[in-house]
Amino acid sequence: MTTMLLANKDLEVDAEGFLTNPAQWDESVAVAIARDVGIATLTDRHWLVVKFMRERFLTTGTAPSIRTLGKESGVPIKELYQLFPKGPAKLAAKIGGIPKPKGCI
């Protein structure tokens, strides 16, 4: 377990900087992680996705896939890629303070 100092908090993170304890998250943490991954400002559309992602993880125990995000978050897939370049599900999970979504190998 590693810790990272961000937004004046000692955060527990994995090797790739995903929070391992979602309870340590708040909006200032989200803003700091977003800057860290190259998203300078979080717009309302960003927040919509990040909060949907986090809510879904906390209620079901798994992060939604990109397809579910596109169908149910209110933001279509194409726009998701504009908001979170290259990896919307991964980046929204990181900013939302939940573990990295499974899926790769």
Place this chain on the structure above:
Amino acid sequence: MKRIVILGAGTAGTIMANRLSRLYRRELRTGQALITVVDQDDRHVYQPGLLFVPFGTYQPDDIVKPRHGFLPRDVRYVRAAIDRVAPTRNAVYLADGAALEYDVLIVATGSRVVPEETEGMTGPGWRENVFDFYTPEGSAALAEKLTSWHGGRLVVNIVEMPIKCPVAPLEFAFLADAFFTKRGIRDRVSITFVTPLDAAFTKPACTRALTYLLKEKGIEIVTEFNTGSVDGAKGELRSWDDRVVGFDLLVSVPLHKGAEFVSRSPGLGDDMGFVLTDPATLQAQVRPNIFAIGDATNVPASKAGSVAHFQGELLEENVRRFLAGRPIEPSFDGHANCFIETGHGKALLIDFNYQVEPLPGRFPLAFGPMPLLKESRLNHLGKLAFRWIYWHLLLPGRDLLGVPARMSMRGKRSPAPAAPEPRAEPQTELATTAR
């Protein structure tokens, strides 16, 4: 009486039926146990063979056999579609309304490709210049296309992870290079590998070896490409962020999902229909008397037959413990073992688990060592011999040439210190596994 229901008679389901029928042979004979296997059809496809059909190495008929021929006689085989599992009632409902009650349920219904999920993929050009090879129909159609194709831009594409046999698309590209060289038209074919990953593979040492091979064979690679749509008429593959790759022939590995009934079963699966499963015990999250094995699970291991084989041995033990009222063991380590065909009669061999990436070295087998992460003829012969091994040793749930279910560090060389990574933990895990 112990009632065990196994859903799916593919690789994992057949292995479990054979293992559990041996384990409970006496109880089955005296009526103290009942094992029921459910599948909707009687066609068992040797899926590793699908890769070879497009190149004429195997004919479509060579890789399909009746499922019932590989199930033990003392299990009941029900041919029916599954409507849903009702975890709180310990029952499976079949499409015709019949209910099967169980004490232990094993979900082994694998995964399936869903080309319709990608806009345009099954539209104009489907199976004319847009193909899949993960289905018997797709690989047979592609075989016909490849013998008559005059050349142009061949694009091999992965839509989204996870997929079955993550190395198969690369193998396809390698084999296509060899195939067109043999046909004497390699100079008229460009091959491009288009992947959502940020490199040829996910693990560093293996990525280095595969990237070298791609270069050597003149195969271009386009990375971090998340396929949004396919236009067969224009010959265009488009990403969600509007990058375009043109093709004359597209061979795509479509999006994968779990079996449809999983999504109709409350609490059983994630939103792709993969069963929410503990990666170490293979117990489903929804209920302690439900287990999942093979491609049907959401565990972060490869979706490969070798994984189902290794899981089979450990799951047999956990089912035995569970039915005896004893605690189950978190014994599965993510062990996978795959041959990677590289063309011209050669192949690589990789062996890895959740923590340890594929490493170079020599892999100890009953009849002698095989080179790891390195091209060799012996590995290719191993891959071809595997078809026999699959039907005669793997499906019956037998030991495979002395390969242990949990990964061993024997013969492996630790990664070169060339690429220092700021990760201290995997080192300790590596040491623990090496014991």
